[in-house]
Amino acid sequence: MEKIFDNTEVAFALKNNTELNKAYYLFKLISSNALVKIGTSLTSFAISTNLPVKGLIKSTVFDHFCGGVTEEDCLKVVDKMYTKGVSSVLDYSVEGKETQEQFDHALQMTLKTIEFAKERTAIPFAVFKPTGVGRFFLFEKKGENLPFTDAEQQEWNRIVERFDIICRTAYEKGVLLLIDAEESWMQDAADDLVLDMMRRYNKEKCIVFNTAQTYRWDRFDFVKNTHAVGLREGFHVGFKVVRGAYMEKERARAEEKGYPSPICATKAQTDATFNKTVTYMVENLENKIALFAGTHNEDSSYMLMELMTKNNIPHTDKRIWFGQLYGMSDNISYNLSNHNYNVAKYLPFGPVYDVVPYLIRRANENTSVAGQTNRELDLLDKELKRRRSK
Ligand SMILES: Cc1cc2nc3c(=O)[nH]c(=O)nc-3n(C[C@H](O)[C@H](O)[C@H](O)COP(=O)(O)OP(=O)(O)OC[C@H]3O[C@@H](n4cnc5c(N)ncnc54)[C@H](O)[C@@H]3O)c2cc1C
Numbered sequence: 472m473e474k475i476f477d478n479t480e481v482a483f484a485l486k487n488n489t490e491l492n493k494a495y496y497l498f499k500l501i502s503s504n505a506l507v508k509i510g511t512s513l514t515s516f517a518i519s520t521n522l523p524v525k526g527l528i529k530s531t532v533f534d535h536f537c538g539g540v541t542e543e544d545c546l547k548v549v550d551k552m553y554t555k556g557v558s559s560v561l562d563y564s565v566e567g568k569e570t571q572e573q574f575d576h577a578l579q580m581t582l583k584t585i586e587f588a589k590e591r592t593a594i595p596f597a598v599f600k601p602t603g604v605g606r607f608f609l610f611e612k613k614g615e616n617l618p619f620t621d622a623e624q625q626e627w628n629r630i631v632e633r634f635d636i637i638c639r640t641a642y643e644k645g646v647l648l649l650i651d652a653e654e655s656w657m658q659d660a661a662d663d664l665v666l667d668m669m670r671r672y673n674k675e676k677c678i679v680f681n682t683a684q685t686y687r688w689d690r691f692d693f694v695k696n697t698h699a700v701g702l703r704e705g706f707h708v709g710f711k712v713v714r715g716a717y718m719e720k721e722r723a724r725a726e727e728k729g730y731p732s733p734i735c736a737t738k739a740q741t742d743a744t745f746n747k748t749v750t751y752m753v754e755n756l757e758n759k760i761a762l763f764a765g766t767h768n769e770d771s772s773y774m775l776m777e778l779m780t781k782n783n784i785p786h787t788d789k790r791i792w793f794g795q796l797y798g799m800s801d802n803i804s805y806n807l808s809n810h811n812y813n814v815a816k817y818l819p820f821g822p823v824y825d826v827v828p829y830l831i832r833r834a835n836e837n838t839s840v841a842g843q844t845n846r847e848l849d850l851l852d853k854e855l856k857r858r859r860s861k
Pocket residue numbers: 650651652653682684686713714715716717718734735736737738739741765766767768771794795796817
């Protein structure tokens with residue numbers, strides 16, 4: 472497969488020199504594990520004591536990784552990315568909320584993004600997080616088959632209703648819908664709900680996508696089994712396939728509670744599960760499957776491109792999407808779209824303080840320890856040098 476991801480001219484065509492320099496210094500800053508740790512603690516402290524740090528967060532990490540505070544703010548970025556064929560997934564990234572009002576607000580925001588998506592080809596997907604619309608504790612309890620109190624049962628019914636309203640609206644408006652995956656100890660209940668939504672709304676085509684985190688060794692079988700149910704009952708099955716974002720937490724909990732870790736023992740095993748799952752889905756594409764590959768891994772992206780070629784699937788086939796996060800791996804996103812593949816970037820938005828947990832995850836993922844930053848820095852540096860030498 473031709474190596475296309477090194478083309479920094481294509482990757483950064485939308486960034487002027489000032490923006491490139493700003494991105495370079497931001498990645499330099501968060502490449503330091505120590506600085507990220509200090510920054511994370513200071514940010515939490517500043518927010519809890521009402522210190523005025525909003526402006527600082529906004530002009531640095533927020534502007535780099537988010538589209539804005541409201542969905543309207545995001546439109547400038549959406550339109551700009553789409554000039555190069557890269558689509559957007561508006562992601563209301565407010566996390567850790569606990570009250571019914573907050574869950575209803577998240578529901579309304581998600582419905583708004585569906586409405587937005589319906590009006591714009593540049594936004595083919597909507598997305599939501601299960602624990603954005605209901606308490607984590609209830610998902611956990613449901614997954615463990617523990618009995619609910621009457622009040623909990625009512626609260627759970629409301630969660631089911633919120634899921635259904637979102638999925639039904641997406642179905643009625645013809646907007647594809649991704650549902651994120653989270654910690655394994657709440658995921659069983661979410662998986663059951665999503666399966667029901669697929670049953671209801673994926674009869675004609677794939678609208679609702681679950682997420683398979685392939686750092687979990689059981690997820691290849693999970694995808695295959697879900698597909699078998701779909702074939703048996705006559706509905707389409709969609710999966711966003713990712714590696715998974717909660718590895719440390721998963722391992723620590725398994726150890727603390729003394730059960731076998733659900734996470735693959737090594738990175739190589741996670742990679743193998745990812746590859747196996749994507750391969751299975753591509754090879755069964757004709758059998759009511761749709762795939763959204765959410766990854767910043769170049770090898771995985773090349774592998775999927777190769778699989779498509781091998782199976783005579785056109786780059787533009789609407790059943791296969793590549794996905795990255797806004798602010799990361801532009802070399803993958805823009806070079807893929809330059810070769811006519813379907814690409815969408817998650818574009819997070821929300822009030823600055825409310826998206827801090829999301830931003831902290833991104834900062835942690837980009838430290839030198841996690842390893843992503845060096846590539847970003849090398850690419851930015853390469854492009855800055857290329858422009859200077861012109
Ligand atoms: C569009 C998009 C949507 C996403 N949605 C979700 C979601 O809904 N839920 C979610 O959990 N995550 C989600 N993620 C994050 C994703 O799961 C990964 O954390 C992130 O993309 C890094 O993985 P990678 O494939 O890009 O790159 P890589 O750098 O190749 O992989 C890093 C990942 O490999 C795994 N890993 C690393 N070391 C080991 C080890 N020693 N043993 C076993 N496994 C290891 C971990 O999962 C780690 O995150 C999403 C990512 C994208 C791009």
